[in-house]
Amino acid sequence: MVVTTRSSREKKSPETAARPSARDRIFDAARELFYRQGIRAVGVDSIAHEAGATKMSLYRAFEGKDELVAECLRESREEFWRWWDATVAPHADDPRAALLALFEAQTRKQKAQNDRGCPIANAAIELTDDAHPAREVVLDYNREKRRRLHELCSQLGARDAEILADSLHLLMDGACVSRITLGANGPAANLLRAAQALIDAAPRA
Amino acid sequence: MVVTTRSSREKKSPETAARPSARDRIFDAARELFYRQGIRAVGVDSIAHEAGATKMSLYRAFEGKDELVAECLRESREEFWRWWDATVAPHADDPRAALLALFEAQTRKQKAQNDRGCPIANAAIELTDDAHPAREVVLDYNREKRRRLHELCSQLGARDAEILADSLHLLMDGACVSRITLGANGPAANLLRAAQALIDAAPRA
DNA sequence: CGTTCATGATACCGCTCGGTATCATCTCAT
DNA sequence: ATGAGATGATACCGAGCGGTATCATGAACG
Numbered sequence: 001m002v003v004t005t006r007s008s009r010e011k012k013s014p015e016t017a018a019r020p021s022a023r024d025r026i027f028d029a030a031r032e033l034f035y036r037q038g039i040r041a042v043g044v045d046s047i048a049h050e051a052g053a054t055k056m057s058l059y060r061a062f063e064g065k066d067e068l069v070a071e072c073l074r075e076s077r078e079e080f081w082r083w084w085d086a087t088v089a090p091h092a093d094d095p096r097a098a099l100l101a102l103f104e105a106q107t108r109k110q111k112a113q114n115d116r117g118c119p120i121a122n123a124a125i126e127l128t129d130d131a132h133p134a135r136e137v138v139l140d141y142n143r144e145k146r147r148r149l150h151e152l153c154s155q156l157g158a159r160d161a162e163i164l165a166d167s168l169h170l171l172m173d174g175a176c177v178s179r180i181t182l183g184a185n186g187p188a189a190n191l192l193r194a195a196q197a198l199i200d201a202a203p204r205a
Numbered sequence: 206m207v208v209t210t211r212s213s214r215e216k217k218s219p220e221t222a223a224r225p226s227a228r229d230r231i232f233d234a235a236r237e238l239f240y241r242q243g244i245r246a247v248g249v250d251s252i253a254h255e256a257g258a259t260k261m262s263l264y265r266a267f268e269g270k271d272e273l274v275a276e277c278l279r280e281s282r283e284e285f286w287r288w289w290d291a292t293v294a295p296h297a298d299d300p301r302a303a304l305l306a307l308f309e310a311q312t313r314k315q316k317a318q319n320d321r322g323c324p325i326a327n328a329a330i331e332l333t334d335d336a337h338p339a340r341e342v343v344l345d346y347n348r349e350k351r352r353r354l355h356e357l358c359s360q361l362g363a364r365d366a367e368i369l370a371d372s373l374h375l376l377m378d379g380a381c382v383s384r385i386t387l388g389a390n391g392p393a394a395n396l397l398r399a400a401q402a403l404i405d406a407a408p409r410a
Numbered sequence: 411c412g413t414t415c416a417t418g419a420t421a422c423c424g425c426t427c428g429g430t431a432t433c434a435t436c437t438c439a440t
Numbered sequence: 441a442t443g444a445g446a447t448g449a450t451a452c453c454g455a456g457c458g459g460t461a462t463c464a465t466g467a468a469c470g
Contacts, residue, residue: 021416021417022416022417022418023416036333037333038245038330038331038332038333040243040245040246040331041245041333041334043456043457043458044457044458044459045456045457045458053417053418054417054418054419054420055458055459055460056417056418056419056420056460056461057416057417057418059458059459059460060416060417064458064459065457065458065459116333117330121330121382121386122330124382124385124386125243125322125326125327125330125331125382125385126243126245126330126331127243128241128242128243128246128321129246138386139386139387142383142386142387142391143387146387146391146392162395163395163398163399163402165392166391166392166394166395166399167376167392167395167398167399167402169379169383169392170375170376170379170380170383170392170393170395170396170399171372171375171376171379171399172379173378173379173382173383173386173392174374174375174376174377174378174379174380174382175375175379176382177326177329177330177378177379177381177382178347178374178375178378180329180330181326181329181343181344181347181378182344182347182348182351186347186351186371187351187370187371187372187374187375187378188375189371190367190368190371190372190375191375193368193372194368194371194372194375194376194403197368197372197403197406197407198399198402198403198406200406201402201403201405201406202402226446226447227446227447227448248426248427248428249427249428249429250426250427250428258447258448259447259448259449259450260428260429260430261430261431261447261448261449261450262446262447262448264428264429264430265446265447269428269429270427270428270429
């Protein structure tokens with residue numbers, strides 16, 4: 001049960017690329033399929049097939065589909081924060097530049113051909129059952145996002161940092177949806193400009 | 206379970222409320238269930254059951270589930286534009302007031318306890334198949350929304366009406382998602398203030 | 411060597427899905 | 441009273457769903 005974490009097969013010889021474990025292959029295939037086709041649209045059979053594994057390996061590595069979904073979203077969440085930190089890092093002393101870098105990076109990311117917005121936001125809409133284990137991830141992710149935006153807006157010296165932070169939060173979320181509905185040349189193309197206008201218009205303390 | 210709504214058989218007498226047709230009951234039940242639980246999460250059996258009808262009646266009135274979904278979204282779309290027109294009507298000569306009224310009305314709407322955001326945006330995320338008949342509704346709805354916002358921003362005298370319109374578009378979409386992820390007291394609570402800041406900060410021609 | 415442990419292969423479970431066929435019933439306009 | 445149209449009731453279909461049991465294989469490591 002639960003985490004095998006079996007991790008890589010090391011052969012002694014240094015550089016021969018070993019085949020990833022069944023767990024890892026299943027995990028990667030699931031993330032991709034869930035993101036591309038939607039969570040409810042993807043069955044465990046197709047995940048196992050796409051991973052070049054069997055359904056049994058899936059159920060040996062994960063408790064069930066719901067837990068696999070939650071696990072995938074947790075990975076997306078951590079990936080997101082790594083991206084956030086890396087984007088913000090060069091502007092540690094300049095909150096305005098940090099914010100703009102975030103919006104610029106998201107804008108750029110969303111120009112990718114197959115972008116389907118935010119996997120966590122999508123999951124929030126798709127999974128309406130409050131008991132689903134993924135809901136905790138959705139909540140935590142969004143709370144943390146709100147907290148970090150508020151922090152940056154405070155450092156910016158915004159008089160009403162909460163309002164500015166929430167406004168920027170709405171823009172980010174909106175860009176994810178809009179990227180899906182109207183594509184890369186839709187309103188999402190103006191995400192950065194929208195953020196900049198809000199930031200520069202916000203009264204300072 | 207349902208109410209059976211066994212309801213009265215209408216007598217000739219003029220004002221006794223007649224039971225709606227099976228088609229209408231099915232349509233209403235479908236709209237509600239799709240919105241509340243998600244499209245993929247709802248089966249045709251439960252729709253028929255909730256409508257106090259049978260699956261056969263469903264398939265006599267609609268070509269299939271996909272078409273029923275598209276039909277429901279078309280109704281949501283028309284409902285939305287009725288709401289839009291009614292909100293904007295009192296401010297025919299004041300585009301700024303019209304825009305603010307829209308955002309104020311959306312903010313108010315989203316305070317409702319069971320709000321699940323925009324049914325069309327949710328469908329856009331849930332239905333990843335390009336061939337789904339609902340996709341045309343999604344596209345048309347969002348294009349028209351963008352067009353109307355741009356129109357209002359032009360009337361406002363904004364120097365770059367497209368940017369302002371897209372920014373407001375992002376806010377609206379973002380509020381729908383945010384309402385779902387962080388609730389009525391999340392960032393969506395500041396939707397109106399965000400819009401106001403953007404509108405008043407936009408340079409005029 | 412032999413053991414262990416991950417994985418594959420395959421068959422199976424009960425359930426629900428979207429969709430259809432058939433026949434009975436009920437209401438209404440003629 | 442009768443015929444027509446709408447609806448209900450029920451049984452069915454093949455397919456896919458999430459999930460499990462069983463046995464075989466194969467590589468790693470003492």
